[in-house]
Amino acid sequence: MISHVLPTYNRAPLAFERGEGSWAIATDGTRYLDLGAGIAVNVLGHANPDLVAALTEQAGRIWHVSNLYQIPEQEKLADLLVKKTFADTVFFTNSGTEAAELAIKMVRKFWDHQGDPERIEILTFDGAFHGRSTGAIAAAGSDKMVKGFGPLMPGFRQLPWGDIEALKAVITDRTAAVLLEPIQGEGGIRPLDDAELREIRALCDKTGTLLVLDEVQCGMGRTGRLFAHEYAGIAPDIMMVAKGIGGGFPLGAVLATEQAAAGMVAGTHGSTYGGNPLACAVGARVMEIVADDTFLAEVNRKAALFRQKLEGLIAAHPNLFESVRGQGLMLGLKCKSAPADLVRAGYAQHILTVPAADDTLRLLPPLNISDEEIAEAVARLDKAAESLDA
Template identity: 70%
Template structure:
C-alpha cells in the first residue's frame, strides 16, 4: 500500500522536532550537529532570533495579497538585491526550480524580441542540477533526471565539465545562453575556476549570447562572498537564487540586467505566492545580515579553519577520504568508500552531512556556526572515519 506521503524520497530514519542554531533535536531527544543546513538553506541556522522577529512581525500584519498589487516588502528586498549586485531588476519565486524556469524563459524571450526567435538553445553542463521541472531536468540532461518523463523539452545541450573545445563546438546560430553553477553542488562540489568563469563571460560577449548563473546553492554568502561569481570579478546577465536567501523560509529570485530582462513585460510571467510579504520580510533580514562585510569575513575565517581540519582528516584516514574540494562553507569530502557509508557513520556520530555525486560528502553548515562547532564537526567526522575503518578491518 502506498504511504500517505508520496514515496519519492529515500528518507533517513530520523525525525527532527526542534532546531537550535547549528543543532537539530530528534524526537527521542538526541542532538545532531547540522552540517547540512537543509542543503544550504538554513544559512543562519535554526530558530534564528532575527528571522523569527522579522517573520512574526510581518505575520501579525499581512500574509498575502498577490502580485496584482504593490508589495512594499517585495520592493524593499528587491532594492537591497539590486544595490548589492550586478542586477537592475528582480523577480521573486518560491524555489530554485521556479527560478530556473524564468531564467530560461527570459533568455529565449530576449532573443525573440530582438527578432531572432530561432535562438532558443541553452548550453548546460554534465553533472549539473537546476531543479526538477521539465526545463530544469532537460538542462541537466542525465538519464536519472529525465528517464520516464516523456519527451525531453527541446533546446538544451550538455557539455562535459571542463571541456572547452566541446563548449565552443556546441555554440551555433540557435544558441541563446550558457547556464552554469559557479560551484556544482549535487554534481559533487566542483568549483569552476575563476579563469574559466572569466572565459565564459568573454565567450558570451564574443558570441552575443547570455550568461546565466545558477547560484541557488552557492550564493548568499556560502563561498565567503555574497555570490560566488564575485570571486572571478565578472557579472552574469541572469542569475538564479534561492535556498539561503530565505534562511529556511521558501523564497527564490531571478536577478537580471535591464537588457537581459527587456523581453519580460507585463503579462509574460507571474507567480501567485512569489514575493509574498512573509517571505520578503524574512529575506530582507537575511540580506541585511549576510551582505555585511564583517559577516562575510567571518564566513571565510571559519571556512579556513574547517578546510584545514578536513585536510588533516584526509591525511589521517587515507582509506576513507581522498581529498577536500569546494569553496568557503561549501565543502566536499571526496571519499574512497561509498559516500552513503560516511553519511551513515556521521548519523551514528549524531551529525548531519549531505551526499552528492562522485562519492562526495557535502558539508554545508549554517554560515554563523561557532568555532567550537567547527571543532566538534571535525571530531565527529573523525569518529565516523574510525567506525568505517573498524568495519573494514573486521
C-alpha cells in the same frame, strides 16, 4: 500500500522537532550537529532570533495579497539585491526550480523580443542540477533525472563539465545562452576555475550569448562572497537564487540586467505566492546580515579553519578520503567510494551531512557556525570514519 506521503524520497529514519543554531533536536531529544543546513538553506542556523523576529512581526501584519498589488516588503528586498549585485531587476519565486523555469523563459523571450525567436539553444554542463521541473531536467539532461518522463523540452545541449574547448567548438552567434553553476552542488562540490568562468564570459560576449548563472546553492554568502561568481570578477546577464536567500523560509529569485529582462513585460510570467510579504520580510533580514562585509570575512575565516581540520581528517583516514574541495563553507569531502555509509555512520555520531555525486560528502553548515562547533564537527566525522575503518 502506498504511504500517505508520496514515496519519492529515501528518507533517513530521523525526525526533528526543533532547532537551535547549528543543532537540530530530534523528536526523542537527541541533539544533532547539522552540517547540511537543510541543503545549504539555513544560512543563519535554526530558529535564528533575527529571522524569527522578522517573520513574527510580518505575520502579525499581513501574510498574502498576491501580485495583483504592490508589496512593500518585496520592493525592499529587490532594492537590497539590486544594490549589492549586477542586477537591475528581480522576480521573486518560491524555489530554485521556479527560478530555473523563469530563467529559461527569460532567455527565450529575450531572443523573441530581439526578433530572433528561433535562437533557442542553451548550452549546459554534465553533472548539473537546476531543479526537477520539466525544463530544469531537460537542462541537466542526466539519465537519472529524465528517465521515464517522456519527450524533453528541446533546445538544450550538454557539454563536459569544465571543458572550455568543447564550449568553444559549439558556441556560435546562434547560441541563446550558456547556463551553469559556478560550483556544482549536487554534482559533487565541483568548482569552475575563475579563469574558466572569465573565459566563458568572454565567449558569451564575443557571440552575443546570454550568460545564466545558477547560484541557488553556492550563493548568499555560502562561498565567502555574496555570490560565487564575484571571485572571477565577472557578472552574468541572468542569475537564479534560492535556498539561503530565505534562511529557511521558501523563497527564490531571478536577477537580471535590464537588457536581459527586456522581453518580460506585463503578462509574460507570474506567481501567486512568489514574493509574498512573509518570505520577503525574512529575505530582507537575511540580506542585511549576510551581505555585510564583516560577516563574509568571518565566513572565510571559519572556512579556512574548517578546511585545515578536514585536511587532518583526510590524513588520518587515507583509505576513506581523497581530498577536500569547494569554497568558503561550501565544502566537499571526496571519498574513495560512495559516501552513503559515511552519512549513516554520522547519524550514530549525531552529525548530519549530505551526500552528492562524484563520491562526495557535502559539508554545508550554517554560515554562523562557531569555531567550537567546527572542531566538534570534525571530531564527530573522525569517529564516524573510525567506525568504517574498523
